[in-house]
Amino acid sequence: MEPFVLQNQTYFLIESWIKQHPGLIAGITTKNGGNSKGCFENLNLGFHVGDTQVDVCSNRTKVAELIQFPLNNWVGAEQTHDIFIKKVTKADCGRGSDSYDHSFKGTDGFYTNEKDILLTLCFADCVPLFFIAPDKHMIGAAHAGWKGTVHGIARKMIEAWGSEGINPKQIFIAIGPSICQKCYIVDDYVINIVQNTLEDIDKKPYNLISDGQYSLNLKEVNRLLLLRAGVPAQNILMTDYCSSCDHKEFFSHRRDQGRTGRMLSFIGWKESTNRL
Numbered sequence: 514m515e516p517f518v519l520q521n522q523t524y525f526l527i528e529s530w531i532k533q534h535p536g537l538i539a540g541i542t543t544k545n546g547g548n549s550k551g552c553f554e555n556l557n558l559g560f561h562v563g564d565t566q567v568d569v570c571s572n573r574t575k576v577a578e579l580i581q582f583p584l585n586n587w588v589g590a591e592q593t594h595d596i597f598i599k600k601v602t603k604a605d606c607g608r609g610s611d612s613y614d615h616s617f618k619g620t621d622g623f624y625t626n627e628k629d630i631l632l633t634l635c636f637a638d639c640v641p642l643f644f645i646a647p648d649k650h651m652i653g654a655a656h657a658g659w660k661g662t663v664h665g666i667a668r669k670m671i672e673a674w675g676s677e678g679i680n681p682k683q684i685f686i687a688i689g690p691s692i693c694q695k696c697y698i699v700d701d702y703v704i705n706i707v708q709n710t711l712e713d714i715d716k717k718p719y720n721l722i723s724d725g726q727y728s729l730n731l732k733e734v735n736r737l738l739l740l741r742a743g744v745p746a747q748n749i750l751m752t753d754y755c756s757s758c759d760h761k762e763f764f765s766h767r768r769d770q771g772r773t774g775r776m777l778s779f780i781g782w783k784e785s786t787n788r789l
């Protein structure tokens with residue numbers, strides 16, 4: 514069953530998680546319902562892509578209202594396709610929420626066990642990873658393009674949580690809307706690195722389609738690396754949505770030839786919904 518369920522034109526939620534965990538909000542926006550113009554039509558949530566600050570802030574305010582999580586409580590990252598992940602606390606709230614300049618530099622993932630902080634990251638083809646360890650009230654998010662994926666950002670989160678006393682078997686993961694295997698064509702350079710990363714895997718998540726050209730399933734690479742890190746298969750949800758194929762819902766960096774907007778992944782615990 515598809516884990517990401519459209520709530521209205523503006524965002525998807527990971528519905529089974531929301532039902533299981535009172536107070537949790539987790540999902541990803543679409544490209545619909547905002548004010549941006551031109552190639553950013555119309556719910557662009559990325560500051561760094563050439564859109565106007567005014568339109569991006571207005572779009573962010575709209576999402577904050579829809580998901581009922583104040584913009585002042587969001588955190589955002591620069592996202593450099595590296596694997597640095599940052600534990601955030603309430604003191605960090607607001608950083609990167611209303612401008613790119615104040616976002617966390619050189620950061621591609623966040624985690625926290627505190628309430629009232631929304632972990633946000635921007636996407637247009639790269640793989641959004643959502644993490645939760647309900648026993649420890651821990652949540653996390655990571656941005657996994659091919660570089661972050663093969664350099665092990667998923668494993669890095671599992672290891673960071675290990676040092677917080679969390680066993681991989683306690684961790685649940687959702688792999689979100691991103692570019693599908695059919696749409697993601699890469700060259701020998703990328704495939705050689707993927708091959709080295711997955712040398713122990715028999716069924717490789719890529720196919721040769723023409724001389725030096727391969728179609729790569731980046732969602733599946735992340736799933737395989739999570740299994741290797743000790744996360745049980747039944748703990749991992751994976752979407753069928755593709756940012757490129759599903760053109761009515763998503764921005765795609767590849768499909769739109771680099772001039773496009775960004776969707777926003779989000780995960781947070783709401784303060785106002787304390788369990789009785």
Ligand SMILES: [Zn+2]
Nearest residue numbers: 693696755758
């Ligand atoms: Zn596709």
